[in-house]
Amino acid sequence: MDLYLPVANMSVNIIMIVALGGMVGILSGMFGVGGGFLTTPLLIFYGIPPTVAAASAATQVTGTSVSGIFAYWQRGGVDTRMGAVLVTGGVAGSLLGAMLFEWLQALGQIDTVINLMYLGLLGSIGWLMLRESLEALRAMGSGQSVPTRKRRHHPLVTALPMRWRFYKSGLYMSPLAPLFLGILTGIMTMLLGVGGGFIMVPAMLYILGMDPKMVVGTSLFQILFTTIASTMVHSVTTHAVDIVLASLLLVGGAIGAQIGARLAMKVDPVRMRLGLAIVVILVALRMAIGLAWQPEEIFTIQWL
Amino acid sequence: MTPRATGLLCALMLLPAGSASVAASGDPVLVPDVSSRAIDIKYSFVGEELLLFGAIIYPDGRAPDERADIVVVIRGPTRPIRLREKQRVAGIWVNTQSVGFGSAPGYYAVASSRPIDQMIDERTAAIYEIGLRNLSLSPTEFEDSAQLRRFENGLIDLKRRQTLFVESAGGVEINQGALYRARLMIPAQVPVGRYTAETFLISHGDVIAVASRDIDIRKTGFDRFVAMAAEHYGLIYGLIAVTLSICLGWFAGWLFRRF
Numbered sequence: 001m002d003l004y005l006p007v008a009n010m011s012v013n014i015i016m017i018v019a020l021g022g023m024v025g026i027l028s029g030m031f032g033v034g035g036g037f038l039t040t041p042l043l044i045f046y047g048i049p050p051t052v053a054a055a056s057a058a059t060q061v062t063g064t065s066v067s068g069i070f071a072y073w074q075r076g077g078v079d080t081r082m083g084a085v086l087v088t089g090g091v092a093g094s095l096l097g098a099m100l101f102e103w104l105q106a107l108g109q110i111d112t113v114i115n116l117m118y119l120g121l122l123g124s125i126g127w128l129m130l131r132e133s134l135e136a137l138r139a140m141g142s143g144q145s146v147p148t149r150k151r152r153h154h155p156l157v158t159a160l161p162m163r164w165r166f167y168k169s170g171l172y173m174s175p176l177a178p179l180f181l182g183i184l185t186g187i188m189t190m191l192l193g194v195g196g197g198f199i200m201v202p203a204m205l206y207i208l209g210m211d212p213k214m215v216v217g218t219s220l221f222q223i224l225f226t227t228i229a230s231t232m233v234h235s236v237t238t239h240a241v242d243i244v245l246a247s248l249l250l251v252g253g254a255i256g257a258q259i260g261a262r263l264a265m266k267v268d269p270v271r272m273r274l275g276l277a278i279v280v281i282l283v284a285l286r287m288a289i290g291l292a293w294q295p296e297e298i299f300t301i302q303w304l
Numbered sequence: 305m306t307p308r309a310t311g312l313l314c315a316l317m318l319l320p321a322g323s324a325s326v327a328a329s330g331d332p333v334l335v336p337d338v339s340s341r342a343i344d345i346k347y348s349f350v351g352e353e354l355l356l357f358g359a360i361i362y363p364d365g366r367a368p369d370e371r372a373d374i375v376v377v378i379r380g381p382t383r384p385i386r387l388r389e390k391q392r393v394a395g396i397w398v399n400t401q402s403v404g405f406g407s408a409p410g411y412y413a414v415a416s417s418r419p420i421d422q423m424i425d426e427r428t429a430a431i432y433e434i435g436l437r438n439l440s441l442s443p444t445e446f447e448d449s450a451q452l453r454r455f456e457n458g459l460i461d462l463k464r465r466q467t468l469f470v471e472s473a474g475g476v477e478i479n480q481g482a483l484y485r486a487r488l489m490i491p492a493q494v495p496v497g498r499y500t501a502e503t504f505l506i507s508h509g510d511v512i513a514v515a516s517r518d519i520d521i522r523k524t525g526f527d528r529f530v531a532m533a534a535e536h537y538g539l540i541y542g543l544i545a546v547t548l549s550i551c552l553g554w555f556a557g558w559l560f561r562r563f
């Protein structure tokens with residue numbers, strides 16, 4: 001079952017790509033991450049040109065996040081006010097990212113920068129989450145009541161000027177913090193084809209200090225609009241969105257997201273966070289190995 | 305062979321199909337053909353095997369005693385590229401040096417009846433660009449010949465593993481000194497464009513006849529439409545991609561809530 005991809009200029013196995021989309025979709029529904037941080041590297045590993053992989057993965061993430069957002073919307077789990085601030089940053093970030101992309105590509109350092117970004121972000125966030133969820137598990141195991149950690153945002157966030165009320169998230173803080181977070185993830189969406197959920201979810205929890213019930217829904221909301229912006233920017237600048245590839249990934253991804261959202265209701269949230277932490281750390285390790293070991297291909301071709 | 309048949313074949317050689325003979329009259333001529341003049345890339349395309357075949361016609365109708373050799377070359381459109389090399393810097397592998405190549409073919413396959421270096425000398429091979437080592441890649445911005453050689457080898461090695469560069473010594477079969485054929489694989493990831501299939505007749509270290517045919521490799525139908533839209537109508541294409549993505553996701557969500 002092979003299919004030719006008109007933009008990627010190669011043929012792929014349909015079942016492989018749909019299965020890849022499905023696996024990533026389950027993660028997406030469970031954790032509120034887009035799953036792009038897995039899709040893009042796996043597509044590149046399959047042999048799809050990196051730019052096409054990143055662009056098409058972003059398009060796919062749009063679809064999976066729509067599919068997942070329903071469940072959370074109905075439960076009132078989306079803070080649209082917070083979401084709007086994040087999206088504003090996200091769109092600005094996509095445009096910045098496009099400029100950065102072109103500049104780094106001309107320098108020939110795009111791959112290294114992408115890998116280093118992955119490593120730094122995933123490594124630190126995975127570690128944070130792992131420590132936190134293990135502590136919570138240990139507390140539960142020893143029969144103690146889980147220490148009710150006071151939810152609060154990072155001291156740096158408190159120092160920012162101008163304060164808004166985010167009722168649903170239970171926050172009174174400067175919108176500059178989520179705006180900055182939005183810009184950061186927008187840049188990453190453009191460069192890495194990721195929705196940024198795996199950065200956004202922990203950042204919302206540990207840096208902004210949002211109500212955990214709002215985190216996943218709001219993150220999906222932000223991902224939806226940021227990936228739309230990045231698909232548009234890619235279509236106009238790099239022309240690398242492969243609509244056939246994105247559709248294949250989506251067929252798997254949309255189904256996976258539904259399964260994931262149902263699983264999420266059954267699994268204990270602490271264990272779920274531990275699960276995500278482990279996935280994130282594994283991807284970071286893979287990146288570190290990729291950077292330190294001699295790569296399979298010493299030479300790479302760049303079309304001029 | 306009758307004079308009339310020879311005349312007809314000579315007339316064929318003069319057709320503007322891109323065939324030409326370098327030799328003066330009295331030398332043998334080549335009548336080449338390929339199994340497809342055009343390769344259409346559509347959704348089910350996984351690559352195609354090309355058969356290059358033809359006849360060697362000697363003016364007196366008799367094959368000479370010494371063995372003549374045939375080389376066939378398929379060459380894709382050239383495109384300027386920059387080749388980057390990774391080196392270990394502070395513990396991690398990053399791109400450091402790079403060399404530009406002004407005319408690297410997107411695809412190049414050569415098949416011959418004997419190893420190339422046993423048939424012709426380097427100069428002749430370089431003139432006709434026969435063999436992967438003899439391609440003129442028009443390098444730019446290189447430091448010295450050692451660096452250039454390393455990069456050329458790197459490029460050839462990379463493209464060979466992608467099966468976009470092929471060298472097959474012994475890939476041409478010659479029957480009774482007059483009929484030849486060779487099979488070459490066109491992989492799915494070839495660039496589109498106009499390809500040429502050249503056939504060289506070689507004897508005593510000289511190229512005595514050359515003939516060539518064009519092959520068009522192009523996308524058709526839906527794939528052509530998508531590729532064209534992506535390249536020229538980015539904004540509309542992007543909107544369609546987003547709409548499609550949202551609709552598919554929405555539909556899946558709706559479907560699951562029903563069950």
